[in-house]
Amino acid sequence: xxxMLQFLIRRLFAAFVSLIIIxxxxxxxxxxxxxxxxxxxxxxPGRGGERATEAFINGLIEQYHLNDPYIVQYGIWIQSLFxxxxxxxxxxxxxxxxxxxxxxxVTLELAFxxxxxxxxxxxxxxxxxxxxxxxxxxxxxxxxxxxxTSIPPFILSMILLAIFYVKLGWLAPxxxxxxxxxALERSGFIEFTGAMTLDSLLNGRLDVFPIALKHLAMxxxxxxxxxxxxxxxxxxxxxxxxxxxxxxxxxRSRGVSERHLMWRHALRAVFAPVxxxxxxxxxxxxxSLFIVEIIFGLNGISQVILISMRSYPDAPAALGFTxxxxxxxxxxxxILDVLQALxxxxxxxxxxxx
Amino acid sequence: xxxxxxxxxxWQNWVGLLIVGLFVFMALAAPLLSPVVGEVQGAFMLVGxxxxxxxxxxxxxxxxxxxxxxxxxxxxxxxxxxxxxVFGLSVALGAFLFGTLIxxxxxxxxxxxxxxxxxxxxxxxxxxxxxxxxxxxxxxAMTIESMGGIYWFNLxxxxxxxxxxxxxxPFAVFLMHVDPVLVSxxxxxxxxxxxxxxxxxxxxxxxxxIHAARAIxxxxxxxxxxxxxxxxxxxxxVLAARDVGSSVILQATLTFVGLGGASPWGILLAMGRDWxxxxxxxxxxxxxxxxxxxxxxxxxxxxWNLLGDGLAEALEPTSTVxxxx
Numbered sequence: 001x002x003x004m005l006q007f008l009i010r011r012l013f014a015a016f017v018s019l020i021i022i023x024x025x026x027x028x029x030x031x032x033x034x035x036x037x038x039x040x041x042x043x044x045p046g047r048g049g050e051r052a053t054e055a056f057i058n059g060l061i062e063q064y065h066l067n068d069p070y071i072v073q074y075g076i077w078i079q080s081l082f083x084x085x086x087x088x089x090x091x092x093x094x095x096x097x098x099x100x101x102x103x104x105x106v107t108l109e110l111a112f113x114x115x116x117x118x119x120x121x122x123x124x125x126x127x128x129x130x131x132x133x134x135x136x137x138x139x140x141x142x143x144x145x146x147x148x149t150s151i152p153p154f155i156l157s158m159i160l161l162a163i164f165y166v167k168l169g170w171l172a173p174x175x176x177x178x179x180x181x182x183a184l185e186r187s188g189f190i191e192f193t194g195a196m197t198l199d200s201l202l203n204g205r206l207d208v209f210p211i212a213l214k215h216l217a218m219x220x221x222x223x224x225x226x227x228x229x230x231x232x233x234x235x236x237x238x239x240x241x242x243x244x245x246x247x248x249x250x251x252r253s254r255g256v257s258e259r260h261l262m263w264r265h266a267l268r269a270v271f272a273p274v275x276x277x278x279x280x281x282x283x284x285x286x287x288s289l290f291i292v293e294i295i296f297g298l299n300g301i302s303q304v305i306l307i308s309m310r311s312y313p314d315a316p317a318a319l320g321f322t323x324x325x326x327x328x329x330x331x332x333x334x335i336l337d338v339l340q341a342l343x344x345x346x347x348x349x350x351x352x353x354x
Numbered sequence: 355x356x357x358x359x360x361x362x363x364x365w366q367n368w369v370g371l372l373i374v375g376l377f378v379f380m381a382l383a384a385p386l387l388s389p390v391v392g393e394v395q396g397a398f399m400l401v402g403x404x405x406x407x408x409x410x411x412x413x414x415x416x417x418x419x420x421x422x423x424x425x426x427x428x429x430x431x432x433x434x435x436x437x438x439x440v441f442g443l444s445v446a447l448g449a450f451l452f453g454t455l456i457x458x459x460x461x462x463x464x465x466x467x468x469x470x471x472x473x474x475x476x477x478x479x480x481x482x483x484x485x486x487x488x489x490x491x492x493x494x495a496m497t498i499e500s501m502g503g504i505y506w507f508n509l510x511x512x513x514x515x516x517x518x519x520x521x522x523x524p525f526a527v528f529l530m531h532v533d534p535v536l537v538s539x540x541x542x543x544x545x546x547x548x549x550x551x552x553x554x555x556x557x558x559x560x561x562x563x564i565h566a567a568r569a570i571x572x573x574x575x576x577x578x579x580x581x582x583x584x585x586x587x588x589x590x591x592v593l594a595a596r597d598v599g600s601s602v603i604l605q606a607t608l609t610f611v612g613l614g615g616a617s618p619w620g621i622l623l624a625m626g627r628d629w630x631x632x633x634x635x636x637x638x639x640x641x642x643x644x645x646x647x648x649x650x651x652x653x654x655x656x657x658w659n660l661l662g663d664g665l666a667e668a669l670e671p672t673s674t675v676x677x678x679x
Contacts, residue, residue, distance in 0.1 A: 018476070018477055018480060021474060021477040022481070029489070030493065032497075037493075040500070150656045150659075152651065152655070154611065158623070158627065161631040166631055283480055283481060283483070284483075295610075302484075305484075305613065306611075312507075313499055313505050318489045318492035319492070321488065325484075326480055326481060326482070333480070
C-alpha cells in the first residue's frame with residue numbers, strides 16, 4: 001500500500017475515534033435527563049410536543065430500552081444515527097437529517113468563498129509583515145489586524161449592512177431578493193442545491209451569477225476580516241521565527257534572491273505552524289460561520305437551530321445539529337491535517353518514512 | 355516585584371487596566387451614576403410610554419437617548435456593566451477552576467487515566483460553542499417539560515418562559531434559576547486550562563521537590579493542592595483574563611442573534627437594530643441606538659485582551675520576546 005494512502009487511512013480512523021468519543025460525551029449529557037425526556041428524541045412525525053400521551057411515551061421507553069444502562073442506550077442511539085434516523089423535529093416539521101442535508105450546500109458555499117480568499121490573503125499579508133517586522137507594511141498590518149480581531153463579527157456585519165445595503169444599496173443580505181427569485185421561478189430555474197452561485201452555473205444562467213455574488217459579498221467580508229486578522233497574525237509570528245534560521249541565512253549567502261527566499265523557502269516552513277493553529281480553532285471558525293449565516297439570513301444549516309429556538313422545546317433538532325456540526329469540525333480538521341502533510345516537506349517525509 | 359515592573363512598563367497594559375477599572379467603577383457606582391427614576395426591569399429603565407416606538411436623541415433626562423420602547427440607553431449601559439462583569443468573571447473563574455482541576459488530576463494520576471481524560475478534553479475542542487449552547491438549553495427545556503412544565507423560548511428579548519400548573523419539583527426550580535448560557539460557556543471553555551495544567555503537571559512531576567514531598571509521605575491531594583497547582587497557575591491566569599472578554603462578546607452575540615443569553619448590551623443592540631439596518635435606518639442619524647453599546651462591547655473585549663497580553667509578558671519568568679501588537 002502506498003504510504004500516502006496508509007497515512008490517509010490512519011487519519012480517517014483517528015477522526016472516527018474522535019467522533020465516537022464525542023457522541024459518547026453527548027449522550028452522557030442526554031443521560032442526565034429523565035427517561036421520559038429522552039423518549040422525545042424518538043418521537044415520530046405527527047407526535048410532536050404535547051400530543052404525545054403518557055402511554056405512548058412509556059411505549060417508546062420500552063422500545064428503545066431507555067431505562068437500561070448507559071452503554072446499551074448509547075449503542076441503540078449510535079446505531080440509529082448510522083442508519084440515518086436522526087429523529088423528527090417538531091418545530092421544523094421535518095426529518096432532522098434531511099433538513100440538515102438540504103441546507104448544507106449553502107453553508108459550504110459560504111465556507112468555500114471565504115476560504116478561497118482567506119488563505120492567500122491571510123498568509124501573504126502575514127508573510128510580508130513578518131519578513132520585515134517594524135517596517136511600514138508591518139505597522140499597517142498590525143493596526144488593521146488589531147481592529148479585525150477586536151470588532152466582533154455581529155457588530156461588523158451590522159456596520160456593513162448599514163453602509164453597503166441601507167446607505168449605498170450595492171450589496172444585499174439574504175440569498176436572493178424576492179423579485180429576482182420570482183422571475184427565476186417563472187423562467188424555469190431549477191434549485192438543484194440551494195447554493196445560488198452553483199445553481200446559476202448548473203442552469204447555464206450566467207446572468208444570475210453576479211446577483212448571487214452580490215448577496216454573498218457581505219457575509220464573506222465579515223468572516224474574512226475576522227479570520228484574516230488571526231491567520232495573518234499566526235503567519236507573521238511564524239515567519240518571524242523562521243527569518244533568522246540558518247537555512248535562510250545560508251540560502252541568502254548563496255545569492256538566492258530575497259523574493260525567492262520569502263515566497264519559496266519561508267512560506268513552505270510556515271505552513272505547518274499555521275495549519276496546526278488553524279486546526280485548533282476549527283470549532284471557532286465553524287461557529288462564526290453559523291453566526292454570520294444567521295445574521296445575513298442565509299438558509300444554511302444554522303437555520304435548523306434558529307427555528308428550533310423560537311418556540312417550544314425541540315431536542316432532536318439540537319442533538320442532530322450538534323452531531324452534524326461536530327462532524328463538520330472533524331472534517332475540517334482532517335482536511336487541514338492532510339493539507340499539512342502534503343505541503344510541508346518535513347511532515348511529508350515523516351509520513352512517508354513511517 | 356519584577357513582574358509588576360514589567361507589567362507597568364508598557365502603556366498598553368495601562369490602557370487595559372484603566373478601561374477594566376472604568377467598567378468596575380461603573381458597576382460599583384451604578385446607583386450613583388444613574389439613579390433609578392421610573393419603571394425598572396433588570397438593567398433596563400423605562401422613561402416614557404413603552405408603546406412609543408420612536409428612539410429619541412439625548413436629552414436632560416436620558417443622557418444617551420432612548421431606544422424604541424423608551425428604554426434609557428445610558429441606564430442600561432451603566433447597570434449592564436454589573437451583569438456583564440459578573441457573567442464574564444464567572445465564566446472565566448468556572449472554566450479556570452474546572453479545567454485546572456481536571457488537568458491537574460489527570461496529570462497527577464498519569465498513565466492511561468491521563469490519556470483517557472486528555473482524549474476527552476481534545477474531544478471537547480471539536481464542539482462548536484454555538485451547538486453546545488443550543489444543545490444544553492434544549493436539554494434543560496426537555497427536562498422541565500417532562501416534569502410537567504410548559505417551556506417557551508425567546509419571548510421578546512428576555513429569554514425563556516417557564517410555567518408550571520402545579521408546585522414545581524425542586525430540581526425544576528433549580529433548573530429555572532440556572533443560566534444555561536453561563537453553564538455551557540463554562541462547559542465549552544475549560545479545555546485550554548486543562549491542557550495547560552496537564553503539561554505543567556507532567557513536567558513538574560519529574561522535578562525533585564515533588565519527589566521529596568512524596569518521600570516524606572504527603573498525600574496525593576495535598577501534593578496537588580500545595581505544590582502542583584500554585585506552581586502552574588501563572589499562564590492559566592493569562593488565559594482566564596482573555597476569557598472574561600471573549601465570553602462576554604460571545605454572550606452578546608448569542609443574545610443578538612436570538613439564541614439565548616441575557617447580555618444587557620446585546621439586548622440594547624437587538625432592540626435598536628431596526629434603526630441601524632432596517633428600512634430608513636442610518637448608522638449616524640440615530641447613532642445612540644448603536645454606538646454606545648457597540649463601544650462598550652468592543653472596549654470590554656479589547657481591555658481584557660490587553661490585560662491578558664500584559665500579564666502573559668509579566669508572568670513569563672524568562673520573557674525577553676515582546677508581544678508585538
